[in-house]
Amino acid sequence: MIRLGIVDFDSSHSVEFTQRFNHHGVDRDQWVEGARVVAGCPGESLMSPERISQFTPQVEACGVELVQQPEDLFEKVDAVLILSVCGAAHRARVLPFLQRQIPVYVDKPFANTWSDAEVMVQTAAELNTLLWNASAMRFTDDIAELRNRKPQLGPLFGCTSFGPAWHVEGNPGLLHYGIHVVEQLYALLGPGCQRVSTMSTATCDVVTGIWHDGRIGTVRGQRQGSTVYGLTVFTERATIPQWTSTRNAYRNLCRKIVEGFTTGVAPVPPAETLEVLQFILAANESARCGGIPVELSAVTSSAST
Incomplete structure (x- = not known):
């Protein structure tokens, strides 16, 4: 124990x-x-x-x-x-x-x-x-089912992830609630995003990311109306709309916590955790600058200067 x-x-x-x-x-x-x-x-x-x-x-x-x-x-x-x-x-x-x-x-x-x-x-x-x-939303039953269906669905070309993204002082922009929506996206697309652009209003953030292989991932963070979690997944053989239930999210994350501490292997590699942060920091910067594209690499280069 x-x-x-x-x-x-x-x-x-x-x-x-x-x-x-x-x-x-x-x-x-x-x-x-x-x-x-x-x-x-x-x-x-x-x-x-x-x-x-x-x-x-x-x-x-x-x-x-x-x-x-x-x-x-x-x-x-x-x-x-x-x-x-x-x-x-x-x-x-x-x-x-x-x-x-x-x-x-x-x-x-x-x-x-x-x-x-x-x-x-x-x-x-x-x-x-x-x-x-990791966010618990990375480990929902619905995302696990989508990942298990990848062999039948064929290559994944892109994904739109949506959910709540209220802004809270202390964790700027997407760092507070929006991070769950970003983690859903990364759970399916994996790392490899190169640049992002963000359109932000009082009620919504929309972030478009371009991956190194040409895939496009989109985050839609809502602050008005319905704020349920979900995804639209674009694959070779199907386009799949999928709500993501939070019902077992905490349980599944806690199981991953036990797995990590038992094996000594991070369920989410540190490099991917760092990229998720890069994605959000770049998205926040793009929003601040009116939607201009921001390279993820710019986050690390600006931090070192």
Whole structure:
């Protein structure tokens, strides 16, 4: 049984994940085996400090020991979940655990800047310690079914991914809700995007990405009307509209967390996590500049100058 710790309780994920690992407060079909949250640090919050007092009793009710500081978890856990809502908090939370060679899962967004993301990934590689990140929407049952049908559908030529994309101060642009829609896209197209252009209004963001092989991926993030998740997938043999249900998304992500900590292999490679961040940062920059195309490589080059 893997002993898990949680750092920062300002996200509802602190409750949702703990309930599934600890078999408390959710239906049996949502239970996840192989790991248990044994201790957690309620921590601080850059964006939603009021939520910590709301979620802490719910986490504690699952049988979790509370500690005062993240470093108090070092001797109590085998792996840690960094669940801070704000991506800007993640670097400072992640590095002390990596330096102790404690494997880490980081909630979305992985980081808010390229420099933070690069430092975390490089540190994990240098210390040969697992570090990974993913949105639960990457692992929905519907996306898994589409991936399984690829042999019958033939080559995938493109995809439109849609869902909510409310802008929240602290995680700019698509980094907060829109990241789920981007992750759906990457779950099917994989990495390889070269440039993006974004049209943004008060109610919607539309991002068009061009992949290295000519495929086109589109993200439509809604802030008005229906904001359900879904995809339209364009393949050699069919065009498939598909809603994506969130019903088992947390359970499936938690299963992947156990898989990663058990095998030591990231369910989503760090290079793809970095590209997802590049995609979003480039999309945000394109929106800021009125929709001009932005190369993903420009994100890394501007960060290094």
